[in-house]
Amino acid sequence: MRAANPLSFYLVDAFTDRPFAGNPAVVCPLSAWRDDAWLQLVAREMNQSETAFVVENGDGFDLRWFTPKVEVDLCGHATLASAFALWQAGFAKRGELIRFSTRSGILTANPQGDVIELDFPLKPQQSAQAPSGLTAALGIEPLYVGRNQFDYLVEVDSAQTLRQLTPDFSRLSAVECRGTIVTARSDDPQYDFLSRFFAPAAGILEDPVTGSAHCCLADFWGKRLGKTSLVGYQASPRGGIVRVTVERDRVRLGGRAVLVGQGELLV
Numbered sequence: 001m002r003a004a005n006p007l008s009f010y011l012v013d014a015f016t017d018r019p020f021a022g023n024p025a026v027v028c029p030l031s032a033w034r035d036d037a038w039l040q041l042v043a044r045e046m047n048q049s050e051t052a053f054v055v056e057n058g059d060g061f062d063l064r065w066f067t068p069k070v071e072v073d074l075c076g077h078a079t080l081a082s083a084f085a086l087w088q089a090g091f092a093k094r095g096e097l098i099r100f101s102t103r104s105g106i107l108t109a110n111p112q113g114d115v116i117e118l119d120f121p122l123k124p125q126q127s128a129q130a131p132s133g134l135t136a137a138l139g140i141e142p143l144y145v146g147r148n149q150f151d152y153l154v155e156v157d158s159a160q161t162l163r164q165l166t167p168d169f170s171r172l173s174a175v176e177c178r179g180t181i182v183t184a185r186s187d188d189p190q191y192d193f194l195s196r197f198f199a200p201a202a203g204i205l206e207d208p209v210t211g212s213a214h215c216c217l218a219d220f221w222g223k224r225l226g227k228t229s230l231v232g233y234q235a236s237p238r239g240g241i242v243r244v245t246v247e248r249d250r251v252r253l254g255g256r257a258v259l260v261g262q263g264e265l266l267v
Contacts, residue, residue, distance in 0.1 A: 006264035009046075010089060012081035015209040015240035015255035017114070022240040022258070023209035025081035026051040028265070029091055033062075036071070042265065044068045049204045050078035054086065060099030061086070063107070069203030072178070074104040074123075074150070076211010076242075076253050080116050083109030084257035115243070118253040122246060123148045123215040130154075137171035138182065148216045150178040151197075159187035159194050163235055173200035181213045183220070191241075192230040193221045209240030211253050218244035218251045 009028045016022025026046040033055055043051035043066035050072070054061045063082060065075040079100060086092040100107045108119040125146035134152060135142060144155040152175070156162050162184040172180065179199030186194050195217055197210040207213075214232055221230055222244075229245045243254035 006266050008089070009263055009265055010081075010085040010259060011048075011261035011263075012084050013258045013260050014077035014080040014084070015211070015234075015242055016238075016258060017256040019258050019260045021238050022255075023077040023207065023238065024048050024260070025075075025078040027078070027082045027085040028053050029086070029089070030055050039064065040066055040071070042066075049207050050075050052078040052082045054082055054091075054100075056091070057101060060101065061092075063100040063102045065102075067199075067203045071103075072202065074102070074120070074212040074215070076118060076120065076214065077209055077240075077255075079107055079109060079118055079120075080211065080253075080255055080257055083111075083116055083118075084259065087111070088259050089262075112254070114256055115254045116257060118211065118255075120211070120215050120251050120253055122219055122249050122251045123150065123212070124219040125153045125216050128152070131175055131177075133171050134175050134180065137168045137175065138165060138180070139167065140165065146220070147177070151181050151213065151216065152177050152179075153181045153183065153216055153220060156182060156184050159184050159235075162194055162196060165196060167198055169198070169200040169205050172198055175201070178202060179204070179207070179210075179213070181210075181216060183217060186233065188233070190231065191233040192225060192227065193217060193232050194235045195232060196235055206236055208236040208238040209234045209242065209255075211242060211255075214242045214244050214253055215251050218246050222246050 128147040
């Protein structure tokens with residue numbers, strides 16, 4: 001049955017300056033919240049690593065993120081995509097900061113020329129023993145294993161090892177965590193570090209560019225390299241660049257975005 005008032009949605013590639021790269025997210029502005037089951041069904045239908053839903057609240061927007069399988073507590077690329085879509089579609093005034101109320105508190109998106117700067121919580125990791133099955137699923141011997149609130153972090157010996165990873169996703173999905181960040185020092189002078197992110201238990205085999213993972217990576221590599229401002233490259237097949245700046249218990253994530261499509265949800 002066709003809806004009386006179709007809902008607009010926007011497909012945005014985040015953490016990239018060109019289409020068909022970075023991490024795609026669908027952004028759905030709503031006039032009011034629908035029930036959780038409907039939101040999850042829409043996210044499953046859109047079948048992106050995240051679908052973002054936004055509702056204006058008088059002081060900005062409420063924001064929620066859904067993978068095809070679950071709602072998540074923090075997502076960088078879909079926040080960046082949401083801000084870009086709201087500015088492009090006229091839901092927010094271009095050039096002005098947007099405040100998002102989320103399950104991870106107040107997050108902001110601030111336009112800085114062509115770059116959008118997100119203010120996110122830092123999510124540092126601590127050294128941890130690799131859980132059963134993790135290293136076997138990745139097929140590597142790690143240099144280091146840590147864990148933060150959401151994910152395991154695994155450092156490998158080289159950029160080449162990182163790029164050549166072919167995880168056993170069936171085994172990796174049995175590891176109890178949101179996802180696994182794999183990282184290495186960069187072999188490219190443009191970047192300070194490289195990473196990949198796998199979250200099969202959340203319905204995402206490999207996420208193209210993961211802003212929330214950089215809330216951990218910024219702290220990890222900042223301490224290793226003695227820097228507060230770094231540039232990370234997520235070496236997925238699509239690839240994407242995330243600029244990070246650590247300020248106490250917060251991290252600024254900087255990236256660009258491209259609007260690649262829009263449409264209407266008819267049911």
